[in-house]
């Protein structure tokens with residue numbers, strides 16, 4: 635953070651006022667100044683994040699398919715009759731696919747297992763439908779079609795994102811301070827999930843999703859889904875009726891992603 639000494643002195647009442655202060659008073663004043671500057675620098679507090687609720691026409695947990703942040707909605711391309719995962723990637727995962735492809739690409743470069751690469755490829759795609767608790771929603775969406783380990787990695791990457799593991803190469807993301815507030819403390823259910831996973835023999839599965847989860851879009855890196863065709867083929871049980879039409883307990887969730895314009 636950049637400190638402007640003129641602004642600081644002025645905010646304390648000018649040179650004379652600062653000269654009259656004790657060493658401790660100055661230290662205190664500096665701390666308050668830094669705190670206010672942090673807030674002004676657009677890193678909000680939890681209270682400030684909450685105050686934004688009434689300034690928006692939609693809630694932050696709504697999925698990308700259902701809300702536009704610039705202009706009106708566009709007509710979605712039609713889905714094939716028996717849609718496969720690749721069709722959802724190309725026709726519905728429009729706002730998340732680049733991020734998850736970059737993440738899976740990084741996991742591949744880092745020599746991760748095929749299951750971790752697949753978990754990276756799928757980890758945030760459910761945000762097209764819903765953002766709140768996306769780890770749990772995503773695991774539910776994919777559970778019938780992937781191994782238990784892949785579903786575990788997807789489910790718990792959400793909770794692990796809030797907890798550093800420097801040894802594994804993961805630090806708390808700066809973007810979370812802006813998104814949740816700098817003084818945010820994860821809810822007890824997130825903390826409980828973290829504590830459980832930390833001791834679990836599969837801890838490194840979701841942890842490696844967080845390590846390969848890019849904080850920002852890498853310009854110029856646009857991996858194609860085809861790079862992962864073999865991994866999908868080996869680890870994703872594509873139903874022959876198509877996702878949404880296989881009578882699985884999550885078929886309606888796939889249909890909701892395929893047909894978000896349905897009024898009921």
Ligand SMILES: [Fe+2]
Nearest residue numbers: 757758791792
């Ligand atoms: Fe995520």
Ligand SMILES: [Fe+2]
Nearest residue numbers: 757758847848
């Ligand atoms: Fe992500």
